[in-house]
Amino acid sequence: MVSNYKLINVGEHATPVIVIDDFLPDAQSMVDVIAQSHRFEKKTDDFYPGVRSHAPDAYVAHLHHILPALFAELNGALVDISQPQLAMAQLSIANQHPSQLSPIQCIPHIDTQRDNEWALVHYLFCAPLGGTAFYRHKETGLERVNASQYHHYFSTLKRQATSVGLPAKAYINGDTAMFKQIACVEAQFNRALLYPANLLHSGCLPDDIDQTASHGRHLDIKHARLTANASILFN
Template identity: 35%
Template structure:
């Protein structure tokens, strides 16, 4: 199927809201019941997924999403993006989406995977997480760095933030574990639990992390694992 002949319809109980989180008043777009029969996206991952090691420190495996999903985002989201993030349609340029399955156990995490991260330090894109899993698989949390007060990162902030990261890296007590809520270095400022067919969108320079519970079962099967569709909306 191609974007020219198919677009999945919206769920009949589609609803959305726009939250404002943290001291820096960052918008987060939350959509529940996004696409009708979203189980088809799960089925596509099972039947056609070609999962391989993730890129850019993603702690698991990833696979390309179907083209019709890209078309659905381009069809249904622009007006909501403009409302939530104070943009115009001409600012929006969509990029391909990726299926993602978290598989890396805590004992194998690199230090950057144990703390909140950003996808960019430039205001050039928005990030989307579309959950195709059950609530017990863990959602997504947003954070404030306690010492600096930073919730978003920028080129101007990286020198001082980097200095603190070097100091905090010497404390081994928080290595080799997924952050799941506040710790001594980061304060959780927003939390969104996984819910099947929920999509959240936020600026990519916002500190965030998947909230992986301690009893999480790392399973490569898309049906029972933490399957998400991760997308970036690039801004012109």
């Protein structure tokens, strides 16, 4: 039995999003361990505006324990889903200055084109550094983008780069000429958020996020926007 969660529906298609508070027992102890022993690096094959590290083994074990129970409990409220499989788990710290963002990093994104994959973001910070928002692309009306829709969606974005113009070099926070914000979940320490990974979304990052993660030249993990992230597949 999983407690401290709520199921919300976002957008015109009422896409399910799960919000879980007190997701991890003694989360602060894990943050302390991460600060002492984890090295974060920028991944070159990743559009994430920051640095990554591996998830602790104990955390991965927690996901293997809690996710099957959670989705089994919610199976009647969601689409008919099978046993979840943990495909990936890692740690992330957003620390990229807006001036260094590429246009694709200034608009909402999807993690996959697959309909059978969910994403997890687990907030491991206390400061007001932004939660997660979900969006609708105004011209196409898309809130989720699957493989059959992706070519049309991406072609539309390319055309809009000329007709509407490139987005400002800033983290998206709310409505723009191209996107409508359809929901926003505030961050709270030890809150986890689960949602279909092809739902358009973005972190609600402040434009001084690079300053929150640094202490001189050193990464200040305990005061940074530290999150754990995972991908969950359903066969």
